[in-house]
Amino acid sequence: MTVATEPLESLTTNAGSEAVNPSSDVLRFGADKPLQLDAGTLLSPFQIAYRTYGTLNADKSNAILICHALTGDQHCASTNPVTGKPGWWENLIGPGKPVDTDRFFVICSNVIGGCMGSTGPASPNPATGKPFALDLPVITIRDMVRAQAMLVDHFGIDQLFSVIGGSMGGMQVLQWASSYPERVHTAIALATGARHTSQNIAFHEVGRQAVIADPEWQQGRYLEKGTRPSKGLAVARMAAHVTYLSEAALHRKFGRNLQDRDAPSFGFDADFQIESYLRHQGLTFVDRFDANSYLYMTRAMDYFDLAADHEGQLAEAFRGTRTRFCLVSFTSDWLFPTFENRAIVHALNATGASVSFVEVESDKGHDAFLLDEPVMTATINGFIMSAAKSRGLAQ
Amino acid sequence: MTVATEPLESLTTNAGSEAVNPSSDVLRFGADKPLQLDAGTLLSPFQIAYRTYGTLNADKSNAILICHALTGDQHCASTNPVTGKPGWWENLIGPGKPVDTDRFFVICSNVIGGCMGSTGPASPNPATGKPFALDLPVITIRDMVRAQAMLVDHFGIDQLFSVIGGSMGGMQVLQWASSYPERVHTAIALATGARHTSQNIAFHEVGRQAVIADPEWQQGRYLEKGTRPSKGLAVARMAAHVTYLSEAALHRKFGRNLQDRDAPSFGFDADFQIESYLRHQGLTFVDRFDANSYLYMTRAMDYFDLAADHEGQLAEAFRGTRTRFCLVSFTSDWLFPTFENRAIVHALNATGASVSFVEVESDKGHDAFLLDEPVMTATINGFIMSAAKSRGLAQ
CATH class of the missing domain: 3.40.50.1820 (Alpha/Beta hydrolase fold, catalytic domain)
Structure with a gap:
């Protein structure tokens, strides 16, 4: 030691x-x-x-x-x-x-x-x-x-x-x-x-499948292959992040407020503030967390x-x-x-x-x-x- | 007409x-x-x-x-x-x-x-x-x-x-x-x-990002390219499906029951019944639904x-x-x-x-x-x- x-x-x-x-x-x-x-x-x-x-x-x-x-x-x-x-x-x-x-x-x-x-x-x-x-x-x-x-x-x-x-x-x-x-x-x-x-396991499984679905995950061997399943991990984080908040908190913080505009854009960009907030949460998470660790941590909780x-x-x-x-x-x-x-x-x-x-x-x-x-x-x-x-x- | x-x-x-x-x-x-x-x-x-x-x-x-x-x-x-x-x-x-x-x-x-x-x-x-x-x-x-x-x-x-x-x-x-x-x-x-x-928009945004993150989505042009963003759409469906049920229903139906085994496998296969149920929901959905339609339908609800x-x-x-x-x-x-x-x-x-x-x-x-x-x-x-x-x- x-x-x-x-x-x-x-x-x-x-x-x-x-x-x-x-x-x-x-x-x-x-x-x-x-x-x-x-x-x-x-x-x-x-x-x-x-x-x-x-x-x-x-x-x-x-x-x-x-x-x-x-x-x-x-x-x-x-x-x-x-x-x-x-x-x-x-x-x-x-x-x-x-x-x-x-x-x-x-x-x-x-x-x-x-x-x-x-x-x-x-x-x-x-x-x-x-x-x-x-x-x-x-x-x-x-x-x-x-x-x-x-x-x-x-x-x-x-x-x-x-x-x-x-x-x-x-x-x-x-x-x-x-x-x-x-x-x-x-x-x-x-x-x-x-x-x-059961519900918590369900949300974790969604996150894991989001990581695994990313082709850059490479059966988990992304570090060797020089890829990163960042998109999948970001989606996993977004899904999890919603569960960490309450409907009341989301309503108070974001409501249906639009992002820097008065009217909806009628498109698929982040129109609502809650959307850009979640995307930000996903993107910053992948800079600090390893995708496989995310699989292991969620699994540990599921088994508890x-x-x-x-x-x-x-x-x-x-x-x-x-x-x-x-x-x-x-x-x-x-x-x-x-x-x-x-x-x-x-x-x-x-x-x-x-x-x-x-x-x-x-x-x-x-x-x-x-x-x-x-x-x-x-x-x-x-x-x-x-x-x-x-x-x-x-x- | x-x-x-x-x-x-x-x-x-x-x-x-x-x-x-x-x-x-x-x-x-x-x-x-x-x-x-x-x-x-x-x-x-x-x-x-x-x-x-x-x-x-x-x-x-x-x-x-x-x-x-x-x-x-x-x-x-x-x-x-x-x-x-x-x-x-x-x-x-x-x-x-x-x-x-x-x-x-x-x-x-x-x-x-x-x-x-x-x-x-x-x-x-x-x-x-x-x-x-x-x-x-x-x-x-x-x-x-x-x-x-x-x-x-x-x-x-x-x-x-x-x-x-x-x-x-x-x-x-x-x-x-x-x-x-x-x-x-x-x-x-x-x-x-x-x-x-706001919470409902948040869950929809997670689903949309799961679709869009799939490289086979091809900026939406998958039908022309001969690809299908099936994995992304399956993840979107899994996330949504959890929200359609209640914790009580999940607990009653699945609890923490394991899938065809007495002890956990200590792996990332679908160990719990809730996991294989969700995966099934995701996989069958992609056979019957168009990924871009999923983006449009969720957006319509968000804007309402x-x-x-x-x-x-x-x-x-x-x-x-x-x-x-x-x-x-x-x-x-x-x-x-x-x-x-x-x-x-x-x-x-x-x-x-x-x-x-x-x-x-x-x-x-x-x-x-x-x-x-x-x-x-x-x-x-x-x-x-x-x-x-x-x-x-x-x-």
Whole structure:
């Protein structure tokens, strides 16, 4: 096991090179530390790209693991080297913020299967020297968490003060609490579910087929062939993006407003503002994300079903847990509606777990967990402060 | 103006030839009868493919016009010559059914812009002899209705006993009642809205971009080039199909059930039943529908905004109407939710119109209007019988 630290200054301008030569810290696991995958095989060697913020205290009791969502990455609280934009959760993480980096040591890693430096389908396959493409085994949420646990081991941390994430990140939080209950003091899961629903699988399948339908996808071997399935990936992103918003948010933001004109053009250009917005979302996404990683990430979410690992009894996934849970849902989130979150609360209650649950009134849809939602922020802040006090990490 | 009647026996096996050589009755309008389009140009010559069922009575008071939805056609109550399947609304239309063909003369035409024999993007452009492709002006709901009015004129019918349709068909119903109030005795609009919402435009834009992203689309000139954007169109259909169903219906029908196996395959084949169902929907659609027509139909719906034609006052679209209205929405229809239908009811009430409104409890989503929904059927039956009695068409 070796640790390589590339400087942040070595910025790259596309996801492809970031996948192979990341600008983050990288932890490499050699033949002595393979990653056991749910697909039944070992991944070895493999690497994890990660960022940390703040300082680990002497007794290593102040570590918080942040788990990113489908298209997120390790740059949760600092400028993203690919896009040049602020970290995706700077609302929540930073000095004096609810996840206070003056107080906590924050770790955020790119998930296995991702494209920001952790081993994924764009990484070289040691057996061939060429990119894995679809020869990488399918990755599950549990595989991601297993790799994160190895990263946490590397820091010598026995127990995380908290594991926090939304959407696919929330799935990882639940998996952490289920797989390693003694290693998770508190778990904060937002806008998520203990399984992916049929409708969610359906939307993911549409996105995958959009990628696969693009002839430049080349059976997944586009990196070798020098092509890029950008059009297909852009369509996939557009379809997904609609599901991240709510009808109310779209109506408020765009309505039926026309793009820079008073009357419709009677053509197929982007006439409505919502159309040009979506096209922009599609186009910018392909600059920062690898198409095969998109297939792997969506597949991991589709396969997630925590109850299925316990003969359909979700409560059994948390039996005997002493972790303190905080769950947050959003009224207009139709990908992970409140009733999916409530099912987790019921299961936790059935095991006698300590659980706080808040349904936040918001019209911002699924994406609300990434946005400035004061009730969410206050909930997380209060929950963390209370737990920190009981641990002597705050007064 | 000439009438050509091809026999139903001349069945074809794909939408392409059906578009050029339809197996339905066809009404051709020559240079003396151009179609005025909202895009500002005249369409001439043009043709309408249609089916009729039942017999027009002596005083021509028993005619019902059926308006089809996005991917529907004129074969509402008899076998579809392309798919070999029953007519798409045989639940509702036929001898002894709510739209009783023993009593009424039913007309159903393929909309202008369609691909089942009415003039559309696959039709030859008289100026070039080649298919119109995107040289056909954009078609609006009002254009479709204007063409239908010319078809109704052809039969010498002054007033339709009823105009009936769901979704895009419902938009046509509302447009008929607004454009030709004196020609519509009753109007039955199901699962529709007086405008297309931002979210609906967004999903349509995803579908259009999926088609356009397919290199075989060839800037729309695929028929000349001998290619077919089948993959793009299949993806578009898959995305749309998810929106026609409800989460509850998907959960009931498919849940997270796996396809012919006990454990996930850890691959990207259709592992879940919902995936293979969606792929099937995409693949069968491309056999019966023209990709450019899909662009035109979705655009027509996007442009529909009845209030916008009346300075934002929907009630003004129906001012002074004597038409009797029946509106039906479905609780799980998230494309045209009840509040969109209720906005129409409010506008009609504001004009003092006669309006019946029923929200049907159903978990079948938007597609419910095409299915056997007993409350919907009873509502339509009661409404039609009542109106027929007052007209002396029933006892």
